Amino acid sequence: MHAQQMADTHPGARGRANDALTRCIESCFDCAQACTSCADACLSERSVAELRQCIRLDLDCADVCIAAGAVATRRTANQDALLVQMLETCAGFCRLCAEECEKHARHHEHCRGLPGLRARLPSGGDGDRHYRPLARAVDVAPTS
Amino acid sequence: MHAQQMADTHPGARGRANDALTRCIESCFDCAQACTSCADACLSERSVAELRQCIRLDLDCADVCIAAGAVATRRTANQDALLVQMLETCAGFCRLCAEECEKHARHHEHCRGLPGLRARLPSGGDGDRHYRPLARAVDVAPTS
Amino acid sequence: MHAQQMADTHPGARGRANDALTRCIESCFDCAQACTSCADACLSERSVAELRQCIRLDLDCADVCIAAGAVATRRTANQDALLVQMLETCAGFCRLCAEECEKHARHHEHCRGLPGLRARLPSGGDGDRHYRPLARAVDVAPTS
Amino acid sequence: MHAQQMADTHPGARGRANDALTRCIESCFDCAQACTSCADACLSERSVAELRQCIRLDLDCADVCIAAGAVATRRTANQDALLVQMLETCAGFCRLCAEECEKHARHHEHCRGLPGLRARLPSGGDGDRHYRPLARAVDVAPTS
Numbered sequence: 184m185h186a187q188q189m190a191d192t193h194p195g196a197r198g199r200a201n202d203a204l205t206r207c208i209e210s211c212f213d214c215a216q217a218c219t220s221c222a223d224a225c226l227s228e229r230s231v232a233e234l235r236q237c238i239r240l241d242l243d244c245a246d247v248c249i250a251a252g253a254v255a256t257r258r259t260a261n262q263d264a265l266l267v268q269m270l271e272t273c274a275g276f277c278r279l280c281a282e283e284c285e286k287h288a289r290h291h292e293h294c295r296g297l298p299g300l301r302a303r304l305p306s307g308g309d310g311d312r313h314y315r316p317l318a319r320a321v322d323v324a325p326t327s
Numbered sequence: 328m329h330a331q332q333m334a335d336t337h338p339g340a341r342g343r344a345n346d347a348l349t350r351c352i353e354s355c356f357d358c359a360q361a362c363t364s365c366a367d368a369c370l371s372e373r374s375v376a377e378l379r380q381c382i383r384l385d386l387d388c389a390d391v392c393i394a395a396g397a398v399a400t401r402r403t404a405n406q407d408a409l410l411v412q413m414l415e416t417c418a419g420f421c422r423l424c425a426e427e428c429e430k431h432a433r434h435h436e437h438c439r440g441l442p443g444l445r446a447r448l449p450s451g452g453d454g455d456r457h458y459r460p461l462a463r464a465v466d467v468a469p470t471s
Numbered sequence: 472m473h474a475q476q477m478a479d480t481h482p483g484a485r486g487r488a489n490d491a492l493t494r495c496i497e498s499c500f501d502c503a504q505a506c507t508s509c510a511d512a513c514l515s516e517r518s519v520a521e522l523r524q525c526i527r528l529d530l531d532c533a534d535v536c537i538a539a540g541a542v543a544t545r546r547t548a549n550q551d552a553l554l555v556q557m558l559e560t561c562a563g564f565c566r567l568c569a570e571e572c573e574k575h576a577r578h579h580e581h582c583r584g585l586p587g588l589r590a591r592l593p594s595g596g597d598g599d600r601h602y603r604p605l606a607r608a609v610d611v612a613p614t615s
Numbered sequence: 616m617h618a619q620q621m622a623d624t625h626p627g628a629r630g631r632a633n634d635a636l637t638r639c640i641e642s643c644f645d646c647a648q649a650c651t652s653c654a655d656a657c658l659s660e661r662s663v664a665e666l667r668q669c670i671r672l673d674l675d676c677a678d679v680c681i682a683a684g685a686v687a688t689r690r691t692a693n694q695d696a697l698l699v700q701m702l703e704t705c706a707g708f709c710r711l712c713a714e715e716c717e718k719h720a721r722h723h724e725h726c727r728g729l730p731g732l733r734a735r736l737p738s739g740g741d742g743d744r745h746y747r748p749l750a751r752a753v754d755v756a757p758t759s
Contacts, residue, residue, distance in 0.1 A: 184616065184645045191651035192724035195659035212644045213616045219688045220621035222530075226523050227627035227690065233512050239403040242510075243531070247413065249681060250394035256388045256651045262384075265419050269391065272416045277410050288634065292624035328472065328501045333508035336580035339515035356500045357472045363544045364477035366674075370667050371483035371546065379658050386654075393537060400507045402515065436480035460699070527691040535701065538682035542675045550672075553707050557679065560704045563697050 184209045186256070193257040204255060207270065211252030218245040221284070224293035234291075244280040245310045247273050299302060330400070339402040348399060351414065355396030355452045358421060363390040365428070368437035378435075381427045388424040391417050472497045474544070483546040494544060495558065499540030502565060506533040509572070512581035521579040522579075525571045535561050616641045618688070627690040636687060639702065643684030646709060650677040653716070656725035666723075669715045676712040679705050 186208045222241035225234040251273035254266060366385035369378040395417035398410060403420045474496045510529035513522040539561035542554060618640045654673035657666040683705035686698060 193656040223689045224625040246394040246397045250390040253390045257655045337512040367545045368481040401511045529688045534682040534685045538678040541678045
């Protein structure tokens, strides 16, 4: 994705866009796509009846990530408190989604997390790849 | 909208869907449309340069409302705490958006709130019509 | 919803917003919510394995309806051809979703269409309630 | 993004996901983020009054790209015709958005297209980076 390049050309964001926020934005859109895909893959499984909760959390997480990614992209001046609240809410959905995915990760590869991401994320779950950069952004964004 | 009829036919929501939550869902989608329209109307104003913050908050609010409406529609079992957090976050964006709209309400009718809604809402702002039913849902949802 | 009141206060839409387009916008958001609810209700059914295609079409339809509703809300000057193309695409998803829902309407009330809507729509299916106003908007919008 | 890895683990998509479709999905989410950012950057410009149409097209394009990306991610069996129609509609918005952005590219860097992308795309415009992979996917998807 090109969130960094776009931020660099934004007249209101220069000097304010930080790496953590940019990674967070990219993670939001990435996670939304991955959750949409995971929900659809779960729907294709024979054991779909056991994956209902996973599908619902995937869909919730995808919707919240899209909104969080768009809000974090906008430079709505002086509203950092609300942005952080939105990112924390988003991180909550990601964490829950990761916990649910981990239960199925042994049987369903799409719930297992992505190889390249797992290398970077010790605890492994699907949504969790996303929560950690979010959490860092939450720490960093309001002070920047 | 038909959120109530849909909820009444949902095998997992029977007895659990409450009026406040249903109104909240409808308010979310209604508010998303109204905010999209208000942002576009602001863009059409001669004084668009003074309405930048209003446009951004409208767009943020629309994105968060769509996500909140979808999450509130789903019956993701046992996740009431996260649903309430999402609705409270959404209510925060609605409140901020209402405060900004009220600054422009004298000059721009689209920021003034809708006639039928203002009769029901003492304090008047555009997004505020939405925050109150949300807040009620937040009170009620976790106990139902 | 309040799409009409918002359109009436839009500086760029006065005299251009027509009833069919307003109904179309409201139908888009209404249908998105109903499809999200129908998908979730299908997920709750014992026979979820037979409803996979219905769930997918519901989710596709919800996503496309949200986008169509937002695009139709904006007054993007001189782009009627693209708006009509988007509404026709949306109508295609609604029609397909309605056909799939009708297959399950005998067993699943949430796929049956909503009582008040069925009275207005001879052919009955779930998404179809939405396609017809859309089609009218498609006829009317570009000439207004 | 990780669309390819997710597709590789999807039980219904194995052997069906093709490179063009995967690139198309990633382009949709990438373009949605970039258009959201470009709209917000345009809002920050002194000459915002001259950028209204660019902002509207950016917002339309972002909404349609999110929907197209989600629909293309799902493996809704046998609905390739409708998927192609959605991608073509999306490509129409991207093309229009690129044409508008090119008018402002001399003055506004965020409308200029991203350095890395421009190297890959002869004609340069902002949205255009997106249209071309989409068009390839449209050619390829229905035959896969």
